[in-house]
Amino acid sequence: MAAFDGKGAIDFDNIPVAALNVDVRNRLGLYLNPRNVVAADWTALAEETDLSYLEIRNYEKYENPTRKILDDWPSRCSDATVGRLLNILAKIERQDIVEDLRPSIEKDCMKYLTRRPPSEKPVQVYEVDSCFPRTPENNGITILDDPLGNIPETFDAFICYCQNDIEFVHEMIRQLEQTQYKLKLCVFDRDVLPGTCVWTISSELIENRCKRMVVVISDDYLESEECDFQTKFALSLSPGARSKRLIPVKYKTMKKKFPNILRFLTLCDYTNPCTKSWFWSRLAKALSLP
Known part of the structure; x- marks a missing residue:
């Protein structure tokens, strides 16, 4: 591996991004971490390092997402070099960063x-350096999955709920799974194996494993970032509710305003005493549709 190009300059394409110390990474964060409507920010860097939308959303929880992306980059891709980083910064039109940090x-x-x-060869392990997934992480994600990942488990509905509404979810299980309806629900706390990424696994289940999604609406639901993500993701898969993919359920009175994003969908209202007697059969029928 050449350290310098033919003109005696440093060959950045052959130097791993791991060569950059903490100070440079933190200074990069000072430029890129603030969300910016004028100049490209850390999300543009994330996209150029081949992170998906859901993975980028997961990086939002970090105080310094730029540094976290740079720390994780070498384990995902074989082209995590200083040269590649400089090319990305130029591509997203952040030449100001390159000029300021180039001496460092x-x-x-x-x-x-x-x-x-100079003669030392880098340790190359394909499973680590490749940009492809290192493990089939979307295969064994529920307790019902085949351990070998050959037959992914599917469900009639994904239940979107917050922890404070878990008692109603238990009632839903009794009414829809343990009766004549025999529906199969995906309840995250019961069915998903621990140790998985919440955002990635939720999207996999909603998009590819579940025919429908039931949203348990409550005041607590409105405060849940996880429920907000799951709801918006499901809506994005069915614009205009053409496939009847998302079914909102209101099971108790609310002090807060019903979410506007769900107002155009037909509601299953458990709080209405006049319709409560056929609530479960109506919901089961909706979930049984092909």
């Missing part, structure tokens, strides 16, 4: 080349 970047690269003997 060159200094770190020279330190890396000094520490590392």
